[in-house]
Amino acid sequence: MSFLAPGRLWLLLGVAALLGAYLLLQRRRSRYAMRFTNLPLLERVAAATPGWRRHVPAGLFLSMLALLVVGFAQPTDEVQVPRERATVLVAVDVSLSMHATDVQPDRLAAARAAAAEFVGSLPREFNIGLIAFAGNATVVVPPVTDRDALRAGLDRLDIDSTGLAGTAIGEAIAASLEAVRTLDAQAAAEPPPARIVLLSDGANTAGRAPDTMAAEAAAAEIPVDTISVGTEDGEVAIGGQWQGVPVNGETLRAVAELTGGAYHEAGTATELRDVYADIGSSVGYRSEQRDVSSRFIGFGLVLALATAGSSMLWFSRIP
Known part of the structure; x- marks a missing residue:
């Protein structure tokens, strides 16, 4: 003091x-x-x-x-003060491997529930957007302060059924960056303070290279916090046969390091909630001396x- x-x-x-x-x-x-x-x-x-x-x-x-x-x-x-126009993009992997039940009830359901708690814990004035990605990336909810719209978007997340197999981590980062750039009329000239929280269970298998998009995020001073969800024992049924889908966090770790974000591992639903709580305690705030x-x-x-x-x-x- x-x-x-x-x-x-x-x-x-x-x-x-x-x-x-x-x-x-x-x-x-x-x-x-x-x-x-x-x-x-x-x-x-x-x-x-x-x-x-x-x-x-x-x-x-x-x-x-x-x-x-x-x-x-x-x-x-x-004191910790919420940043004006602070924007958070939550990108969730909806590829087939997210159906694995090594994280109960399954990886995607646990991700939806933990993301909903995370969204609810952030200040109401924060803009929060939702990205879903598998073989490509889609903006499910553009950055808004409407928490009901975000919860509805999370409820709509489901395993990709478009036939575009794969995990496009680079495309998820690209879609998130574009959502930040188009937040409002002044975003192009005065970008808002932003952060990307990206959750996946595997390496990149489709779309643009994650390291290329991570470099673009770093140039825009937008950290990417990454979460690898799952264990080595994950399995999903494909064509009537069970196939192993072990978690692979190397790409996510590299993305976090390149952008100045943090890499987290979550092998259970509880660990996933704890990771989101840890991210929420630091995202979108600045330290300020107040009378x-x-x-x-x-x-x-x-x-x-x-x-x-x-x-x-x-x-x-x-x-």
Whole structure:
């Protein structure tokens, strides 16, 4: 924590001086009471002493002054602020291998559920788009702030049935970049801060080369976070026969490294949700120093009310 007006903190010396004066007065009062040697008579004529309660209003009052002085010095703290026009593209592999049930209930269903939680965790002002890819890539939902539209788009995701076999990771990145470039009228001249989150279970087998598109994303300063979902034991039925579809994350790892993103592995539905939660905690924010003096002033006002309340309750007066 830092202060915009640190010189004002010298006023805390005044608070310390008041504390010292209060302690001195209490000591003198104690000495005066000891001079009255007829203690039985003193007990009869003196009202019941409030004991420790008499110090509570003073303690609250001095604490209030200290908090108000700190607030007066305009403290600042680092806070995470959502970036204006922040845009996130979620690209999900819908190739046949995503039907494998090594991730329950299957890879695609787990991906849909985790992506829905991820979308719900991001600030409402974020633009979020959805890309589906197999042998090519399709924009299912362009970047919007409408969370209902995004959830509906996720529900519509299904295994590719167009006959275009393969996994086009490069095409998914290309479609995501185009969605960012066409976000709004000013996107071409002033690109929004953007990030791509790409989920797949295999290597690239169709379309443009992932490293070429990753280089384009890096040039546009758009990180690509990649998630490989699945295990070595994945299988799907093709033509009535079971075929192994082990997860292959090497291409995804390379894409993440080239773009400055992060590579994650998820072998279970729980791990997949954790990965999305980890990405969500860092995407689309910037650190900014903000004036937080209102915190201290607010707590100071609460203590002021507590000071008045305790004094009225025990001593029938406001200090």
